[in-house]
Amino acid sequence: xxxxxxxxxxxxxxxYALRVSFIFLLGKIQISRRIQQALNLVPPxxxxxxxxxxxxxxxxxxxxxxxxxxxxAGLLAxxxxxxxxxxxxxxxxxxxxxxxxxxxxP
Amino acid sequence: xxxxxxxxxxxxxxxxxxxxxxxxxxxxxxxALALSAGIPANAAQAMSAIVFAGSSQFIMxxxxxxxxxxxxxxxxxxxxxLRHGLYSASVAPYMxxxxxxxxxxxxxxxxxxxxxxxxxxxxxxxxxxxSISAITTGKQHLFFxxxxxxLWVTWQLSTTVGILLGSIIPExxxxxxxxxxxxxxxxxxxxxGKPEIVAALVGGTVAIIGASWPLKxxxxxxxxxxILAGLWSNRS
Numbered sequence: 001x002x003x004x005x006x007x008x009x010x011x012x013x014x015x016y017a018l019r020v021s022f023i024f025l026l027g028k029i030q031i032s033r034r035i036q037q038a039l040n041l042v043p044p045x046x047x048x049x050x051x052x053x054x055x056x057x058x059x060x061x062x063x064x065x066x067x068x069x070x071x072x073a074g075l076l077a078x079x080x081x082x083x084x085x086x087x088x089x090x091x092x093x094x095x096x097x098x099x100x101x102x103x104x105x106p
Numbered sequence: 107x108x109x110x111x112x113x114x115x116x117x118x119x120x121x122x123x124x125x126x127x128x129x130x131x132x133x134x135x136x137x138a139l140a141l142s143a144g145i146p147a148n149a150a151q152a153m154s155a156i157v158f159a160g161s162s163q164f165i166m167x168x169x170x171x172x173x174x175x176x177x178x179x180x181x182x183x184x185x186x187x188l189r190h191g192l193y194s195a196s197v198a199p200y201m202x203x204x205x206x207x208x209x210x211x212x213x214x215x216x217x218x219x220x221x222x223x224x225x226x227x228x229x230x231x232x233x234x235x236x237s238i239s240a241i242t243t244g245k246q247h248l249f250f251x252x253x254x255x256x257l258w259v260t261w262q263l264s265t266t267v268g269i270l271l272g273s274i275i276p277e278x279x280x281x282x283x284x285x286x287x288x289x290x291x292x293x294x295x296x297x298x299g300k301p302e303i304v305a306a307l308v309g310g311t312v313a314i315i316g317a318s319w320p321l322k323x324x325x326x327x328x329x330x331x332x333i334l335a336g337l338w339s340n341r342s
Contacts, residue, residue, distance in 0.1 A: 004149050007176050011166060011183040012156035018187050020213035022195035026202060037301070037340065038333050039196045043225055044302045045309035045332025046189055047293040049325050050218075052310030053317045054286045060318055070283060077287050081294035087124040090291035091284055098283055 069101025114245040118252025121223040128285030129160075129219060129257065130264045136163055137268020143171035147269050154265040158258070159217060162186045188326060193221040197250075200228045204247055212247060215254025222292045224250045229296070305336030 055074035056064055064071065077094035080086070133154070140150035145167060157163055162183045169179045193216055201209060227249050297303050309332025316324025 003176060004145055004170065005152075007170070007179055008149065008153045008156050008166070010176070010180055011162065012158075014180060014184050015157055015159050015162065015187045015190065016214060018184075018190040019194050019216040020210065021191050022198040023201055023209050023213050023216075024206075026195070026198035034337070035195075036199070038337055039192075039199075041301060041305040041333045041336040042192050042196045042329070043222070043296055044293055044306040045336065046192065046325075046329045047222070047289045048306040048310035048332060049313035049328030051286055051289050051293070052314050052328075053324070054283070056314055057317055062314065070286075073283070074286065074290060077290045078294055081291045085291075085295045087288060087291040091124055091127065091287040094287035094290070095284060 067101075067105050069098045069105065072101060073097035111245045111248050114248040115252040118223070118227075118249035118254075119256040120252075121227065121249070122220070122253040122256040124291070125219045125223065125285070125288050126256065126260045128283075128288050129260055132160055132285065133261050133264025134268035134271065136160065136167070137265040138271070139164065139268075140167045141269055143167040145170055150269055151262070151265055154262055157183075158214070158261065159187055159190070160261070161218075185323070185326065189218075189329060190216060192329065193218075193225075196225055197221065197228065200232070201247065208247055212250050212254065215250070215258060217254070217257060219257050220250070220254045222289065223253050226292060226296070301336040301340040304339040305332040308332045308335035 051074070055071045056062060056068075058068060058070075066072065073094045076097055077090045080093055081090045084090070136154070137150060140153065140163070141147060145153070150167075153163055153166070157166070165182055165186060166179055169182065194213070197216070201212065204212070228246060231244065231246055293306065297306055309328045311328075312331040313324050313328030316327050318324070319327070
């Protein structure tokens with residue numbers, strides 16, 4: 001039972017080291033313009049890599065079809081986020097659409 | 107446009123609130139899952155404070171249940187959490203004026219969910235003032251603290267509830283989808299130019315292709331491919 005504690009403490013150190021890395025190092029190393037451009041692209045790239053599989057895959061299979069509730073709800077959410085920039089509205093409409101799909105499509 | 111320190115802190119909490127709706131069920135499911143994986147309740151709770159990274163905690167519980175060697179668990183955690191190194195690099199330019207204590211505390215709070223709202227705030231503030239130097243004199247680190255602490259408290263409490271209640275939330279509620287919707291709401295407004303749009307499309311597509319790869323490598327490869335494609339589209 002002791003080793004679960006050892007494991008989580010080491011995992012905690014690894015995670016913290018990753019989080020603290022550049023925040024502490026940056027003052028000591030110069031970041032080029034190119035790297036700065038790359039860093040600006042981190043949010044769209046990472047978050048899309050989380051979002052896309054959740055919308056377009058069902059049980060690991062590509063499911064680009066009108067009966068895919070998550071995809072339909074997600075695409076509508078993208079439209080709403082684009083037009084309104086309203087987080088709560090985006091989440092609410094997305095959840096309502098997904099719930100409707102789950103009620104009416106088996 | 108200078109807001110008071112207290113306002114900045116409260117604004118950070120407020121920005122984090124919509125995300126917490128998606129985090130609560132995650133924390134509860136983690137608590138229930140960790141117990142069923144054979145992790146004692148006190149250790150399951152402690153992990154939420156020591157590791158404080160949702161997806162890697164899920165994976166650790168899963169691997170622990172399968173009696174995976176510690177070394178393999180740790181390498182997996184390293185790979186799954188590599189993206190936090192990217193986040194660190196991404197927020198670092200806005201934090202250089204802070205003391206070591208501030209940097210140390212805020213680093214601990216640099217989760218997916220905090221990063222999403224913090225980087226958006228930093229960008230908006232520096233665009234308003236047309237330079238990063240506005241950040242280095244401002245109080246935006248209190249926004250970071252507010253968002254990070256709101257998430258931290260919610261994560262600990264929802265873990266506790268999950269440990270206490272077990273798997274009581276019906277799966278049909280699909281509350282995990284609120285997290286995806288929140289990410290959509292945060293990312294779409296940042297897609298202002300060609301590089302950002304290319305990065306999003308390529309990153310998402312590669313992640314779909316790699317969804318079945320082990321150790322969440324699809325996510326990492328997607329992120330890297332998206333960044334490289336975005337850079338390349340900017341050059342030509």
